[in-house]
Amino acid sequence: MYKVFMPLLVLVSLLTFGVSAHAAKRDFYQIKIYHLKTEEQEKKVDAFLKDAYLPALHRIGIGKVGVFKPIINPETAKPTDEKLIYVFIPFRSQEDFFKLEQKLAKDNAYWNDGKAYLDAVFSEPPYDRIETILLNAFDKSPQFTLPALTAPHKERVYELRSYEGHTEKISKNKIKMFNDGDEVGLFKRLGFNAVFYAEVVAGSRMPNLMYLTTFENRASRDEHWKAFSADAYWKKLSAMPEYQKNVSKNDTRFLYPTDYSDI
Numbered sequence: 350m351y352k353v354f355m356p357l358l359v360l361v362s363l364l365t366f367g368v369s370a371h372a373a374k375r376d377f378y379q380i381k382i383y384h385l386k387t388e389e390q391e392k393k394v395d396a397f398l399k400d401a402y403l404p405a406l407h408r409i410g411i412g413k414v415g416v417f418k419p420i421i422n423p424e425t426a427k428p429t430d431e432k433l434i435y436v437f438i439p440f441r442s443q444e445d446f447f448k449l450e451q452k453l454a455k456d457n458a459y460w461n462d463g464k465a466y467l468d469a470v471f472s473e474p475p476y477d478r479i480e481t482i483l484l485n486a487f488d489k490s491p492q493f494t495l496p497a498l499t500a501p502h503k504e505r506v507y508e509l510r511s512y513e514g515h516t517e518k519i520s521k522n523k524i525k526m527f528n529d530g531d532e533v534g535l536f537k538r539l540g541f542n543a544v545f546y547a548e549v550v551a552g553s554r555m556p557n558l559m560y561l562t563t564f565e566n567r568a569s570r571d572e573h574w575k576a577f578s579a580d581a582y583w584k585k586l587s588a589m590p591e592y593q594k595n596v597s598k599n600d601t602r603f604l605y606p607t608d609y610s611d612i
Contacts, residue, residue, distance in 0.1 A: 375486040376493055377440045378547055380559075382480040385432040393466055393475040394434055399609040401463030406438065409452050413495065414438055415544065415612030417507055417604035431477075435509070435604060437544070437561070437612065439493045446483070484547035484559060487524065489533040495612060496542040496563035502606045506564045507544075511600040513557045520556035523595040524548055527558070530586050536562065539576055544612060554600075 385391050403414050415437035421430075440446045453459055460467060469475050486492065498505055514520025527533050527546055536543055541562040549557040564570040577583055586592065606612065 374441070375488070375491040376545070376547075377443045377446055378484040378486065378493070378545060379436075379438045379440065379446060380482040380484070381436040381438070382482070383434040383436070384477045384480065385434065386477050388432075390475055390477070391432050391434070393469075395607070395609075397463050397466035397475065398434070398436065399607075401459055401466070402436075403609065403611070404462065405453055405456050405459035408456065408458075409449075411438060411440070413493075413611040416607045416610040417509075418607060420506065420603040420605055434607075439545070480553065482552035482559070483550050484545075485550055487528055487533065487546040487548065489528040489531070490543070490546040493545045493612075494543065496544060498542060498563060498565055500565040502608055502610070504566050505605055506567050506570045507604040507606065508562045508564070508570060509559065509602040509604055510562075511549075511554060511557055511559045511598075511602075512596045513554055513598040513600070514595060515597045517556045519595050519597075520548075520558065522592065524558055526586070526592045526595065527560075530589070530592060532583075532586065535577070535580065535582055535586070539573060539580065541573055541577075 383394050385394065398416055403416070406414050415435075417435040417437070419433055440449075466475050496507075512520075512523055514523060533543075533546055542564065544561040544563060546560040547558065549555055549559060562573075564573060
């Protein structure tokens, strides 16, 4: 009885450890930002993403991909303004990210469906440049989350925030504030519908962290931030001596999801 019972305990322990380790595994994210000059380029990239790129990502097991565009103020917008398309891709691991191009290279449907974009000639490029940001998900929010929204896509407000730090150590302190200080939990309690929280590991702005919260509309966004500022826990957390002056620059971008976005 004892000899049978002990191996069973070991097996249960190993299975439990495996489940716990798997549950704690963090996502790895890529944000691709297409910088465009013309409406024609925007149409080409939209068609490529919708008809070729997202379907190819779906085929290799990336079920949800976010595609977003800036919310433009018509009163200040100019025809010469740069156009942007943001693509958010969640990977299960860094390894999956580095294998992506290899997998796409073997996908004939991807090359056929994206031919107009992939075979573009040098004199008619489909974009001006592509910017890439790589991120590790926070411990407190190890996987991305689909937002629970019902408004039409163009009415939604997705708020992408970037918090730069004065130094690597100071930036880690702000990340600790989200994790150990449970700023992530505060956002969740107040219903910010966050898609992700993550540390930037490669990008043009470092050291840095980024997160994406979502709202039904601009009025809802403003109401949520008003509640956040007035929250007793936030007042307590932000007043703690160990979390002072840990952000050097806050860059905020307001986006909306395209009609073909999965997120």
